[in-house]
Amino acid sequence: MTADRPADRDPGEMGRLPSTGRLLGRGLVAACPACGARRQFRYFVKMNERCHRCGLLFERIEGHWIGAIGLNTIVSFGVLVLSMSISFVVTFPDFPVVPLMIGHAALAVVVPVLFFPVSRTLWTAIDIAMRPLEPHEVDWSVVLR
Numbered sequence: 763m764t765a766d767r768p769a770d771r772d773p774g775e776m777g778r779l780p781s782t783g784r785l786l787g788r789g790l791v792a793a794c795p796a797c798g799a800r801r802q803f804r805y806f807v808k809m810n811e812r813c814h815r816c817g818l819l820f821e822r823i824e825g826h827w828i829g830a831i832g833l834n835t836i837v838s839f840g841v842l843v844l845s846m847s848i849s850f851v852v853t854f855p856d857f858p859v860v861p862l863m864i865g866h867a868a869l870a871v872v873v874p875v876l877f878f879p880v881s882r883t884l885w886t887a888i889d890i891a892m893r894p895l896e897p898h899e900v901d902w903s904v905v906l907r
């Protein structure tokens with residue numbers, strides 16, 4: 763019997779599955795959450811369909827990327843609110859309205875673009891933490907290294 767499915771493996775081996783912290787850490791550096799392989803993007807915003815090392819199909823279910831969009835929206839608005847709050851406190855009571863508007867408009871464009879790759883890998887990590895990998899999804903010899 764080959765041990766190609768997690769259920770067929772030794773229980774000690776199953777303990778080597780990536781922990782939630784490791785999944786999220788890999789997602790935060792835009793790496794494959796399952797195996798940690800980097801370079802999952804071409805031209806910064808074009809994500810590989812599958813991980814080149816473990817074969818994980820990143821879009822695990824139809825509509826998978828809605829979570830990444832939501833995550834990117836939350837982070838972008840969070841950065842904006844934080845930046846606006848700090849700006850208003852620091853410049854109180856003479857707000858430089860036009861520079862603040864221009865700066866925050868630029869921030870509202872730049873942050874979602876810069877966070878885009880991380881939003882995708884981080885969302886995939888969160889998804890794997892909530893819905894663990896199925897036996898057919900990855901090359902387990904790579905993931906369980």
Ligand SMILES: [Zn+2]
Nearest residue numbers: 794797813816
């Ligand atoms: Zn991988």
